[in-house]
Amino acid sequence: MMDGRHGRDVEQIRSSISHFYQSKTPFRVYHGSTNSTRHANFQRDAIxxxxxxxxxxxxDVERKTALVEPNVPMDELVQATKRVGLLPPVVMEFPGITVGGGFVGTAGESSSFKHGFFDRTILSAEVILADGRLVTASETSNRDLFHGLRGSFGTLGILTLVELRLIDLKKYVQVTYHPTNSFDSALGKLREETKQAGNEFVDGILFSRTAGVIISGVLTNSPSHQYTVQRFSRPWDPWFYLHAEHIANQNATHIELVPIEDYLFRCDRGAFWMGRYAFKFFMMPWNWFFRLILDYFMHTRIMYHAMHASGHTDKYIIQDIAIPSENTLEFIEFVDSQFGIYPLWLCPLRNDARSSMGHPKVYYSKFDKSEYQGDYVNVGVWAFRPLSEAAYVKANRDLEGKVGELGGLKWLYARIFFTEDEFWKIYDERSYTELRRTWNAMSLPSIWEKMRERPRMQRKEHQSGLRGHVKGFVMRNGFLSGVYGVYKALRGGDYMLAKKN
Structure with missing residues (x-):
């Protein structure tokens, strides 16, 4: 069932794309927000x-499917499906992540060990090609395009609509916390919990070499009264990772009930644990009371806005890595010895994870040299690193080098520091380019061109006049730039699109 507005909007977008195509003018697709940490700046006359x-x-309640436009964020999608007793099988942990970003980007969560990445829940996609043609792709129509859209980041066409499958809604997640005391015990428990038939959710957090917790969840409508109900969404509730750390330190299995939305978006407040760095940066007391009164600033939508406006994306290592399960222990040992970064997030992934991640080449097991068919583990490596530019780049390149050595892949929402040659040693340029030619997408930027590292783009107002000098001074000062980011987040409005001259 379509509405007239969607058709009119698509026709207007088709007209714009056709104009750029005919005039051979490069353009970028503007979505209005981002969960990427890459430098970005959009010009109004080239979008x-x-x-x-x-x-x-x-x-469709009977078929358990939904027709959804790509810029619908996760929280709005969940609200819409909840009203009819359904739920997306994979819901990304930040409420502002969009359906389109989850499909043509890379998006997994604690249900991905069972349902795969978010793109595996998509049944069909409506796409405007680079020449303005409108096509539908699915398993039965334009199949090569449908599979190629996974991890393509808009380099094959412009996504305008998807059909996705849904599952039955249940009100609670019965969450079980399993404390662990070593890397081996954590990874072993992670594997064990993914094999438990009733589990819908499995992930974990490592707090140190000797302290961690593996967390499993079961959907339920019939909660046992012997378990307490724990929430994470209200300002006075605990941040999820602090709650999990407290349980890990008790060194005993703990079970509780979490309302479904509180579970799905449990890491929104504090962006897992990254919000703690804001307290350190602004020298604010780290306690429950100040987390309560500053709660507005500690949600991911506000934090992303402030981070981009302040330029502080250059001060954080924010990398998600999918590592073959056979190499996960070695990778975690490397992160521990090289960086000492904690906490680390662990999220098990199905064995089809690799083909969702930007057209990579096949990985051959380093143990038997055959094509790797096993599962993967997402390791979230996120930390504030106030390094010099050279040291910051080296740290990221060292991390990328180890990932490549172990057959892993990076989420490409993050900044990448590969050279072009290094990039195409990991990704299959030949088959990807052939697909782009087949679908007349060569006028669009390639994944490499879109994702490669660029210097921060300077806006014109930064370059001249009193205002430009003042703003330049602010942006060069670490503390003042942080204050400026908070100011811009409070002010709201657009933070990706350049102002009109």
């Missing part, structure tokens, strides 16, 4: 604006 495609068009 195709798809930010209006942000509606849930129809939910």
């Amino acid at each position: 195709v604006d798809v930010s209006s495609l942000n509606h849930v068009l129809h939910i």
